[in-house]
Amino acid sequence: MKSERFRVLGTVTRRKDGIGKITGREQYVTDISLPRMLHGRILSSPYAHARIKSIDVSAAEALGAVCITWDDIPKVRYNERIVTVPWALHQDHYVLADKVRRMGEAVAAVAAETEALAEQAVRAIKVEYELLPVITDPVTAMQPGAPAIYDEVLLGDEPVKIERNIACTREIEEGDVDKAFAEADVIIERTYKTPKIYHSQMETKSVVCRPEPDGGITVWPTTQSIHNVRILLGRIFGIPLSKVNVKRVPIGGTFGSSIQMNPPIPIGVALALKARRPVKLTLTREEDMHDHTRYPTQIHLKLAAKRDGTLLGAEMELLADIGAHNIQAYSFLGVTIGWLVSLYRIPNVRYRGTAVYTNKAPSCAMQGFGNPQVTFAVETLMDELAETLGMDPLASKIKNYVGMGDTFWGQGPMVRSVVQSDGVQELLHQGAAWIGWQDRPKSGSQTGRYRRGIGLARGFHTSSAGAPQPGDVIDFSGALVKVNQDGSVDVVTALMDHGGGTLEAVAKLVAEALDMPLEKVDIAPAETMSTVYDVVTHATRGVYAGGGAAVKVAGQIRQEIIDTAARFLNVMPEALTIEYDPEVDQGVVFSRSIPDRRMTIGEIATRCWTNSWKTIAAVDSYRPVNCPPAYVTTFVEVEVDTWTGQVRTLRAALGSDCGTVINPDMAAGQLEGGLSKGMGFALYENNDWDVAGQLLSKGYLVDGKTPAIMEMPKPEDIGVYFAHTCEPSGPFGAKGIGEAATNPVAGAFANAIHNAIGVRFYELPITPEKILAAVRRKTDAVREKGESQAGGEPEKGLVGTGGELQ
Amino acid sequence: MQVEFELLMPKTLSEALTMLAPAAERGLADSSTPVMPIAGGTNVIPDLRDGRLRPAVLMDVSALDVLRGIRRENDLPGGLPGGLPGGRHGGGFIIIGGGTTIATLLTDPLIAQHAAALRQAAAVFANPLVRNRATVAGNLADASPAADTAPPLLVLDAEVELTSRSGTRWAPVEAFMVGVRKTVRRPAELITAIRFPVPPANSASAFHKVGLRKADAISVLSVAVLVECDADGLCHKARIALGSVAPTPIRARAAEDRLQGQVLTPALIEAAARLAAEAARPIDDLRGSAVYRQRVVGVVTRRLLTAVVDQARKVSSQFFGESPTPEEQSHATQSHHTQS
Numbered sequence A: 001m002k003s004e005r006f007r008v009l010g011t012v013t014r015r016k017d018g019i020g021k022i023t024g025r026e027q028y029v030t031d032i033s034l035p036r037m038l039h040g041r042i043l044s045s046p047y048a049h050a051r052i053k054s055i056d057v058s059a060a061e062a063l064g065a066v067c068i069t070w071d072d073i074p075k076v077r078y079n080e081r082i083v084t085v086p087w088a089l090h091q092d093h094y095v096l097a098d099k100v101r102r103m104g105e106a107v108a109a110v111a112a113e114t115e116a117l118a119e120q121a122v123r124a125i126k127v128e129y130e131l132l133p134v135i136t137d138p139v140t141a142m143q144p145g146a147p148a149i150y151d152e153v154l155l156g157d158e159p160v161k162i163e164r165n166i167a168c169t170r171e172i173e174e175g176d177v178d179k180a181f182a183e184a185d186v187i188i189e190r191t192y193k194t195p196k197i198y199h200s201q202m203e204t205k206s207v208v209c210r211p212e213p214d215g216g217i218t219v220w221p222t223t224q225s226i227h228n229v230r231i232l233l234g235r236i237f238g239i240p241l242s243k244v245n246v247k248r249v250p251i252g253g254t255f256g257s258s259i260q261m262n263p264p265i266p267i268g269v270a271l272a273l274k275a276r277r278p279v280k281l282t283l284t285r286e287e288d289m290h291d292h293t294r295y296p297t298q299i300h301l302k303l304a305a306k307r308d309g310t311l312l313g314a315e316m317e318l319l320a321d322i323g324a325h326n327i328q329a330y331s332f333l334g335v336t337i338g339w340l341v342s343l344y345r346i347p348n349v350r351y352r353g354t355a356v357y358t359n360k361a362p363s364c365a366m367q368g369f370g371n372p373q374v375t376f377a378v379e380t381l382m383d384e385l386a387e388t389l390g391m392d393p394l395a396s397k398i399k400n401y402v403g404m405g406d407t408f409w410g411q412g413p414m415v416r417s418v419v420q421s422d423g424v425q426e427l428l429h430q431g432a433a434w435i436g437w438q439d440r441p442k443s444g445s446q447t448g449r450y451r452r453g454i455g456l457a458r459g460f461h462t463s464s465a466g467a468p469q470p471g472d473v474i475d476f477s478g479a480l481v482k483v484n485q486d487g488s489v490d491v492v493t494a495l496m497d498h499g500g501g502t503l504e505a506v507a508k509l510v511a512e513a514l515d516m517p518l519e520k521v522d523i524a525p526a527e528t529m530s531t532v533y534d535v536v537t538h539a540t541r542g543v544y545a546g547g548g549a550a551v552k553v554a555g556q557i558r559q560e561i562i563d564t565a566a567r568f569l570n571v572m573p574e575a576l577t578i579e580y581d582p583e584v585d586q587g588v589v590f591s592r593s594i595p596d597r598r599m600t601i602g603e604i605a606t607r608c609w610t611n612s613w614k615t616i617a618a619v620d621s622y623r624p625v626n627c628p629p630a631y632v633t634t635f636v637e638v639e640v641d642t643w644t645g646q647v648r649t650l651r652a653a654l655g656s657d658c659g660t661v662i663n664p665d666m667a668a669g670q671l672e673g674g675l676s677k678g679m680g681f682a683l684y685e686n687n688d689w690d691v692a693g694q695l696l697s698k699g700y701l702v703d704g705k706t707p708a709i710m711e712m713p714k715p716e717d718i719g720v721y722f723a724h725t726c727e728p729s730g731p732f733g734a735k736g737i738g739e740a741a742t743n744p745v746a747g748a749f750a751n752a753i754h755n756a757i758g759v760r761f762y763e764l765p766i767t768p769e770k771i772l773a774a775v776r777r778k779t780d781a782v783r784e785k786g787e788s789q790a791g792g793e794p795e796k797g798l799v800g801t802g803g804e805l806q
Numbered sequence B: 001m002q003v004e005f006e007l008l009m010p011k012t013l014s015e016a017l018t019m020l021a022p023a024a025e026r027g028l029a030d031s032s033t034p035v036m037p038i039a040g041g042t043n044v045i046p047d048l049r050d051g052r053l054r055p056a057v058l059m060d061v062s063a064l065d066v067l068r069g070i071r072r073e074n075d076l077p078g079g080l081p082g083g084l085p086g087g088r089h090g091g092g093f094i095i096i097g098g099g100t101t102i103a104t105l106l107t108d109p110l111i112a113q114h115a116a117a118l119r120q121a122a123a124v125f126a127n128p129l130v131r132n133r134a135t136v137a138g139n140l141a142d143a144s145p146a147a148d149t150a151p152p153l154l155v156l157d158a159e160v161e162l163t164s165r166s167g168t169r170w171a172p173v174e175a176f177m178v179g180v181r182k183t184v185r186r187p188a189e190l191i192t193a194i195r196f197p198v199p200p201a202n203s204a205s206a207f208h209k210v211g212l213r214k215a216d217a218i219s220v221l222s223v224a225v226l227v228e229c230d231a232d233g234l235c236h237k238a239r240i241a242l243g244s245v246a247p248t249p250i251r252a253r254a255a256e257d258r259l260q261g262q263v264l265t266p267a268l269i270e271a272a273a274r275l276a277a278e279a280a281r282p283i284d285d286l287r288g289s290a291v292y293r294q295r296v297v298g299v300v301t302r303r304l305l306t307a308v309v310d311q312a313r314k315v316s317s318q319f320f321g322e323s324p325t326p327e328e329q330s331h332a333t334q335s336h337h338t339q340s
């Protein structure tokens, strides 16, 4: 929360990149045009599973196109996401397919003078495919004798055999689970299913690559990590990293879709290297929609509790359908159990996770990385458990949640830390009061056509994957800060900003740290050559880890300013202080006991220059040793139309404990966006594949069913509020917010719908069809029992028109 | 997929009709590529990118001003459908140019006054960007079962004007669409207009679509109704049309017949709604199951009928100065309640 302690943080300020963005002057990858640039197109497979027997590019080459096929690419197998340490990384991917494993897989690519010519050329390529049986269902994929999508992949540098299409498994057990279940008063278990939804980020994936005369390359990619793209490109193409320069380009949203180096990037590079000319390659929306999705899961969850609601143990079995490539299945299986044990104190837990290949678009992280899936299961089962025990779900959450002083698994079993800031109860109570939790209807008590219900779910996300020991997840950041000759400040960081304002936050943190106005602190354009490493903007770590690095370096600069001023003013550095002076609108260094010894930061910087002395600058890396939970609570009120099954979202109370709020407007935006994305996951979106491995929506957004502004409650019906907490390990007390914002939303919807109509749903999305079918089953059951229903007319309508139609 | 095509840009209608004329008439080989009109392109372009459509020659009709606009005419010089001689037809006709955009339907006063169902369909059609480009002719010519202008036009007894170099003919909307994306339009014909008789004052129409989200959703099912009745609720004419529940948008004739000539009671409306649902022959697809469609089409029909009957009766009683009976009043409040 905003505190009087801060000058810049917590105030609403105008976004530095805002004007460029809203006036269309921001340059995204597709806006880049270089002299002699060619246009690339990918030949992607129309089949979901096939061996490539031959590729004939002669007709395409006759049109003047440069073509690449399997023969032209380095035979380097890689994993496009290198956040996991190399020895724990599964590698199954090549720049172009060795074999087709999903529809849309890149088989060949061309570059030509115009996009139109490239399109013509790509269609002139003749490919002979040998079709293989397609597997789209993960359970079928695991049957003995199921067609093998892979024979072997690499784990680190070692080949490992893939049996029954199982990419990897993970088993974790802590405490004495059998004993916990034996001693329990109540045991409750359910199976949940979550869909394979598309990220629907605004910008489709794109790259521009220019080969350099020295054998190096300059690359402008759509990415969340310029350094990881650089490392991968260097490795695949055998170029020293010093000759691979990857530029930061503004990105039109990602929701996690570009944590990994996405497929067009190395293809664009391979084309440019062969053509010896710059190449631009951009996916169409249809292609992009075939390229990545959230992990669909099946989760069997079993909870053991005492009569008073205390949780004793849990068992969770999770099946993840990873699609055609293993992007981060092993860490996915690790984090998902972490999400469970970090939501509630569960002393005894047994977990088995299985990740299975299918012939569909690869699954990857999408806002929450498994957390929305697990939290949906946990929060609806906790609601059901509370109901069984006759408890208020709110009370059962307070009784069991992982909070202050508890151990918390930030990103799986290897990333543990202790909670040091906890606004959970404040969030719960404030949200409950705002929405009228105590006055919500008794579940299933309503009759009539429209029924309203209120649902609650809580959640969190880890701020970074920081931990005391190194672990198997790479997480560190760095920054370079320098004071210019007029005292203004350049912040050089490799962090990416997906649009949520991460870089804006970094500028604010540095301004606060240096007692400078935000106007005089700017974020320098970035490229891998002149920035120090940052792993990737993901894991809700931008502000916490990336901002943490900038604040650490700013602290060093602050000291150097004092030391420098000490020489100029002839005062001991220990006697000097820096404070912001509104009169000169910048930081001033002074000594309290000798008031005339003072210099502004601008004067100090100028003097450093005119004295031919130095630039005040510092660069350092920063490893977070914690990964504090960014807590959230979501209350939603819905109205269910029992005649059509449609759900309207009436109100929502969105609470966030992100520690110090840096940008209140943007933090609220994160929560509102998280509601919208979560609503899509809960009620609308489901990318279905047919048995031949074809995407039914064909990549059209109109059937992607992402909710839009019309599905949102009115602005005055959304309550956004923040906990009054300060995270001791975070920059000025800040934690993260982004992914947390969406994690509990689906659970809140499922619970609200249950509150309205008395039916629980275990499978997302909860579509009008499923609701209508459930309402009818319920009505039929009531009728069979011969019980009379109150409020006859609308109910009669339902039975009358619906029931007797068939 | 990105595609290449040749684009013709006629400046006048006759130029356009010449371009569309059969190859032989234009002195070309019979094997020459057929010319396909493109208006807003909101169907054609996605279809091309999908590979579902492969025309090598497109003809852009969006510059033809004569195809745009909405007007009312009392005398129809061209004669009435079915070869009837021209002349006055009650309140005359509303004529919508084929190239009129959906956005225009939404703002046009004639449509607002006389064709509430069509206006409501325009209001929930796609999104503002698409509405600015998409045309009524394109919607009908595309002949999707989910074409949102079709059910309203069906209940309005609308006809399509098909013009070629050799003349003009009119086809009722119902006869125009003959299958999924199949119409009776001949390759040389353009849809130049759509017309319907101005419904009498004591009638009301309405449209409702069930989509998977509020905007930018293709209909899972849609219903349009039109009812003409007097203040006592005696029904002179009833029209019910359904979208997305059969290969083409259809009329639910049995349901209409159930209402025509009867006093419209809730029970009768209920029965008609059931008949309408029975007329539906939906399929399962990615937007919804057949079971769901059939069930909800009945619910929506009943809701719409209840609302328009109420409206039509109110207008009738205003016109003829009769006060509603207590029974009618309670019916009105009730239906208002269920609409809340």
Ligand SMILES: Cc1cc2nc3c(=O)[nH]c(=O)nc-3n(C[C@H](O)[C@H](O)[C@H](O)COP(=O)(O)OP(=O)(O)OC[C@H]3O[C@@H](n4cnc5c(N)ncnc54)[C@H](O)[C@@H]3O)c2cc1C
Binding pocket: A702, B036, B037, B038, B039, B040, B041, B042, B043, B044, B045, B046, B061, B098, B099, B124, B125, B126, B127, B130, B133, B134, B135, B136, B137, B138, B139, B140, B141, B142, B146, B147, B148, B149, B185, B189, B190, B191, B192, B216, B217, B218, B219
């Ligand atoms: C995002 C999106 C959302 C959509 N949502 C909806 C929706 O909610 N409801 C709905 O009904 N549709 C929807 N559509 C489909 C489409 O917008 C409509 O069918 C639209 O009315 C088509 O009109 P158009 O002018 O764009 O047709 P075009 O794409 O230009 O043409 C469509 C067909 O009509 C033919 N044609 C066009 N003009 C003439 C003419 N004058 N004479 C003869 N033939 C002609 C063309 O040859 C072609 O066969 C949507 C489309 C998109 C892309």
